[in-house]
Amino acid sequence: MKRVSLTQYLVEEQRLNNTIPAELRLLIEVVARACKSIAHSVGKGALGDILGSADTENIQGEVQKKLDVISNEILLEANEWGGHLAAMASEEMESIHPIPNRYPKGEYMLLFDPLDGSSNIDVNVSIGTIFSVLKAPEGMGDPTEADFMQAGSKQVAAGYAVYGPQTMLVLTTGHGVNCFTLDREMGSWVLTQRDMKIPSATKEFAINMSNQRHWHPPVQRYVSELLAGATGPRGKDFNMRWIASMVADVHRILNRGGIFMYPADLRDTSTPGKLRLMYEANPMAFIVEQAGGAATDGVRRIMDIAPEKLHQRVPVFLGSKEEVEVVTGYHQA
Ligand code: AHG
């Protein structure tokens, strides 16, 4: 089989199909290189002194793991000097990170969850990196948080890396979804799945069941119907999986279908849900829709939400279209 590298794929997309501008191609290559570097650190584990807590807190009130901080640094350093970005934003930084004046500024803005699935770092379970790319607004001066407040439908690229038994990069620029596997000996990303599609029907769901007592009625109804199995209203048995790394759960769904839910619950007042719109929900929604799936907050399409804050949280229902439609329908009933 002829091997196609990420570089070759991107060059051909730019040249033959005109779907990726040269600057965006460079940006994606740099992010992919940073993910390779994160994968290298992840792989060292205890040998690289990367496990455990950093004893600091992020803006979300979470205790940062060493790897949250290391991955954030790797992404910042890799992307600062390339000339393709105006600013960056991250789960691990309170405010945006404008490109320092010593470097040229570009026309894109990058958002990331540097390390997704932090609770799985120390137990050697799959974790990942999620990223989203926006265009800087026309005529933008010094970038501000307001420049980032664009709906997910404005994303020009999104992707994630999953650090698991294999390291993979899943990417969309709005023309389908492709998956690349890291060849660890060669240090290169090789195209291994073209045009990934999520089956529209599924018998598998993902939710943190320990929060059940806090759920709102539409989610209670939906999950209880799934649990009722073949003799219940849904007429089939469902299986459940929950990895607690969104990247790993979404990756499974992209490959064999399923629905992923992180709903709002009765404890939430001002900040519904747990996941963050700008660097978790939006990029995953873009990928899932490009693979033929759907993504809502229970009511609206995730990518239609007008963001108000960088670290805004949002309820998430995404994956196989038929199931996302059922649970979204229950919210409207
Ligand atoms: P992060 O590690 O980037 O803070 O994200 C964690 C998220 C997501 O990856 C996962 O789906 C969810 O939190 C797990 O939540 P529970 O701890 O409630 O299972």
Ligand code: MN
């Ligand atoms: Mn976190």
Ligand code: MN
């Ligand atoms: Mn995350």
Ligand code: MN
């Ligand atoms: Mn994270």
